[in-house]
Amino acid sequence: MAVRSSKKQLILESCANLKRPSLGLSELRRVQQDLRQRLVPAEPPSLGYIASVLRAAGLQVDYEDRYAAPLIPDRYAGRLEGVLRFDSLAAAEATLRSLDAAYRCWSGSDRGGASLVRKLVLHGKQRAEALAGNARIRPEKRHEKREIATWFRVWLESPDLFFDWLEIRKQTEEFRQLFPLAPVPGAAATNAIIEALQVACPSRDLEAARE
Numbered sequence: 001m002a003v004r005s006s007k008k009q010l011i012l013e014s015c016a017n018l019k020r021p022s023l024g025l026s027e028l029r030r031v032q033q034d035l036r037q038r039l040v041p042a043e044p045p046s047l048g049y050i051a052s053v054l055r056a057a058g059l060q061v062d063y064e065d066r067y068a069a070p071l072i073p074d075r076y077a078g079r080l081e082g083v084l085r086f087d088s089l090a091a092a093e094a095t096l097r098s099l100d101a102a103y104r105c106w107s108g109s110d111r112g113g114a115s116l117v118r119k120l121v122l123h124g125k126q127r128a129e130a131l132a133g134n135a136r137i138r139p140e141k142r143h144e145k146r147e148i149a150t151w152f153r154v155w156l157e158s159p160d161l162f163f164d165w166l167e168i169r170k171q172t173e174e175f176r177q178l179f180p181l182a183p184v185p186g187a188a189a190t191n192a193i194i195e196a197l198q199v200a201c202p203s204r205d206l207e208a209a210r211e
């Protein structure tokens with residue numbers, strides 16, 4: 001009995017047939033069209049998914065959308081490869097802590113590295129938003145992805161204040177109702193953070209976090 005190839009295998013096979021050192025939109029569409037014919041009646045994967053598979057295989061791909069992870073040059077791969085994860089609130093927070101540390105390391109001396117961190121966070125936000133809007137996903141997971149998308153957005157807007165904001169957010173009634181099993185900080189610590197944030201930068205996000 002023949003073994004059915006996975007979509008990833010088919011993508012790599014189709015790409016190998018192109019014999020191109022680098023791949024752009026035109027090549028990705030050719031791969032997608034090839035898979036459309038080979039996967040009938042199933043739908044072919046998106047261009048973003050194809051691009052992500054090819055990048056993971058080490059190929060040079062010049063294409064970006066919300067489904068395609070940014071290309072990570074070799075000099076940043078050791079610190080950033082595989083860091084972006086948001087399958088849970090805990091994973092998303094760990095991701096942001098790792099990316100924030102990299103951002104602070106590079107923001108004063110490596111604009112390319114700092115920019116790449118922001119691209120990764122933006123990609124995470126876009127992917128989380130897409131999952132939150134997917135009606136095929138369970139409602140509780142959609143709430144989680146919507147929350148994670150907000151975290152990524154707030155970090156992009158105010159990276160210096162984000163983790164203080166996050167501790168306040170975890171204390172809100174809305175958060176506790178949506179995610180009753182998530183750990184929350186103590187009230188004294190939260191009040192101290194609120195006072196510090198009021199001095200540093202009062203904003204709509206701070207007001208929303210306190211409600």
